[in-house]
Amino acid sequence: MSTLPTSTAGTALVAVEDATQGMFVTMTIANQIFGIPVLKVQDVLGPQRIAHVPLAPPEILGSLNLRGRIVTAVDARTRLGLPPRSDSTEGMSVVVEHAGELYSVVVDKVGEVMSLPAADFERNPATLDPRWQEISNGIYRLQGTLLVVIDVPRFLRLDQAHAA
């Protein structure tokens, strides 16, 4: 698993000094770093065989079999209104549980688990793309970069994405 070079040092320090931190699994989508609370994440998978589901919304890549459980794969790029991945990168899956069901958030690359201090947290800037506002709780200031926190329930609420 690849690491994110920008944050390694900072995390180690923060983990010790701040007890109120949140732990996040980090991932990159189109060179932007995102985070999902670690307790939400069930699994991280490499490229998977995904079965297409007819008539599904465009964000839904299909279903996959995770040790006998059916996981619905949602493409993060489509969800965020970004262009599709180039063919060379297949994407990785971050499996999250929501309302008793498993979903896989298909991202470009999964990074490491980071502990982030609450002090570094900020609300979304009002000028952020509405689509991003919709799926995000807020932003953490990392050293040299920003991490967008994905709100899983909102990320999976696709009907609004279509209405927008």
Next chain:
Amino acid sequence: MDDLLRDFLTETSENLATLDVELVRLEQNPNDPDLIGSIFRLVHTIKGTCGFLGLPRLEHLAHAGENVLGKFRDRELQVTPVAVDLILASIDRIKALLNYLEQHEVESPEGNDEDLIASLNAMAEGKLGGQTASAAKEEAPKAQEAAPSAPSVVDPFAPDEFGFVPVPAGDMATLSANMNGGKPIEPPPTAKAATVATVVAPSGEGQTGKSGAASIADQSIRVNVDQLETLMTTVSELVLTRNQLLQILRGQKDSSFAAPLQRLNQVTSELQEGVMKTRMQPIGNAWAKLPRIIRDLAHELNKKIELQMLGAETELDRQVLELIKDPLTHMVRNSADHGIETPAERLRAGKPETGIVTLNAYHEGGHIIIDILDDGRGLAVDKIRAKILEKGLASESELAAMTEQQVMQFIFKAGFSTAEAVTSVSGRGVGMDVVRTNIERIGGTVDFKSVAGKGSSFSIKIPLTLAIVSALIVECLDERFAIPQISVVELVKASPTSEHRIELINETPVLRLRNRLLPLVSLRKTLKLGEDDIQANGNAFVVVVQVGNSTFGVIVDRVFDTEEIVVKPVALILRNIGLFSGNTILGDGSVIMILDLNAIVMHAGDVHSPAARGQAIASAHVGHGETKQSLLLFRAGEGAQKAVPLALVARLEEIDCATLEYSEGVPMVQYRGKLMPLVPVTQGVAIPKVGTQAVLVFADKDKHMGLMVDEILDIVEERLQVDLSGRRPGTLGTSIISGKATDVVDAAFYLSQAFQSWFGEDDGAFDGDVSRRVLLVDDSPFFRNLLTPLLTVAGYDVTAVENANEALKLQEDGASFDAIVSDIEMPNMNGFDFVSALRGGEGKWSKLPIFAMSSHATPRDLERGRQAGFTDYVAKFNREGLLNALHESLKQGGNLS
């Protein structure tokens, strides 16, 4: 055994076992208030349940025990070994009584517990000291001595007695071992074998649960439902893994894994079956509340209702049971509320005062069928009609075209309730639609029949379990789908060259199957998988499925085998697609969707209806209230497309041109053992020598005529507005149908052509008689033009007018007729008013036979028609009926005059 009793026994045994242990602990820690409290509660529970179940003997005994324990708890009495002994003795007695209860299902009538109760009461009152404690100890054996004087209740040597002992076969061995030993089931050490009653056998060791006959209490344990669910899921996974292994094995010959895998296969199946059984519950559990509901209902509505429940022991998955509980309750309520009449009404109808609602459950091929029957008044079709209109669910003309069965189906529509008054029971409009939705959600179907005055019957068919179903795996454009096997009727391979080929009517695929047209649904099109290229490549498989009352074919590319699949719900995010009932993981590990055929057939229906609806609205402005009718569109000869009312066409046939024969220049074909003349739409069109010829078959009595057409295009529902200008023989005129100019074909013209040229003179209505004059009153030019030639051919002299006023004017002018045929729905003066005017008036037409002709031909309409003065009532398009009616009445009239 009664379930309640069984539960009681299980629970009480568990409690007593706990008591034994706790009492012993109490003896060691006499001052542990928690322990005393716990013991007190246990005894209290036993007392309460016994009282509830009507077991007075147990109740009294437990009550006395509870008294003593209460004193312990309140520290009014010291816990002494003597006291504990006494309580243990009463617990032993309770156990003995329970034993008897378990075997005989009634409380033991023999013996009494006054001795023990007295001791306990004495103890409670503090009168029992140290020395009396030993006396108490002796009380118990005393009771035991009292028992043998009573006749032996359980005689282990009477073989027939064992036939009724509820002990599983496996335990019979132990049992017979005991018999051989010549010992009773629970031998008290001092008792003589043959005469001892086990009822009161309070010997300490005999009661420690090691009785020879394994008791029900020992045999059942209570398991958390979640535990079972987890077990079920795990087994489901195991089933899938097994399937996967079997799939691999299929690809390898002579594998050394073959034998163990076979064994695994078998064991897994058994395990699956076993686990499924643990989830099975008798359907009676879902019925438990019904007798009370019916009783209350009967009371409230002043009805006499009896509830019969048959097949209550029929088992089904508890998950399914939960889901059908409410629908069932609702339906039974409905039957009692809407179906069963008041006693007075029933007596008037010649039925017994007490109405009977019957519930009947039974298994039938992997399904459970639950019938709900009542002998009440049946569904009131008239009321339903009125309600449909009131709620605006259908227009009057649409309603008129519906059969009773179709009308009755409306009870399943949302917001529909025919109860006149909203009772506390039903009539709130949240009813049958919810019932149907709930039942269909679990893959079930509801069917019903109703006979006015006799009652109605609902039949629910549901799968035994939801967890594992057998499914047919199909493929469409490299994607696989599962179709529940229960819906699959047959598979048909279609190709352009075979007998079964897919044909298109206005882009809608159909398949001829055993002389019937089967509507087809293309999976490619429905699921938007890709271009539908049936025309380019007719090679496909048709999965013929039956859902509810509709049968249709699903076009797929390939069909694989059937597989047992574990149905998993579709993720929430995908649920609004609506065409899948679930998804599953196949043996090879891939995820596939399970098709919801109900939704697919509904979806397919929707695809066609918006256009049709649009047209109906458009033509409603043009037409003036004429009944919408089905028209068959076809192409033949030169010019515009042609149409003929579908009701006039008996069948559509394809005739092999090689089988054509000619007689006197008329082409004909052998059809159903007779010769059928074929008539071209336009004269002088060459009939091909090879290939096939599409033919519309018109039937008249036992004669058939074939109208040769080039191509059958479509069937549409239209309000027909015929423009009469430019009339040619064979056409009634031109109309705009589906936005195109269409010639409306005069079927009667071709009929007369065929029948006169081949059959010669029709067996005319009146042999050599002067033709009878018939007045035809109909506002629709189409019908006037359809019926005039028809009646003329039949030998009548027809005058047609377009409304009742014109007809009345004719009467004033002194015109004379032998019979009148009148439409009912007409502007200004309708048929009923017209006939009343004639019958009531002094005119010379007042005695004429008058026939009503309408698309409404329900018994109610008939009655109304007769009351208004019509001689007879004939449904529109019932040509034969009209001719017969005319013939009969005129013959009579002729004889009379």
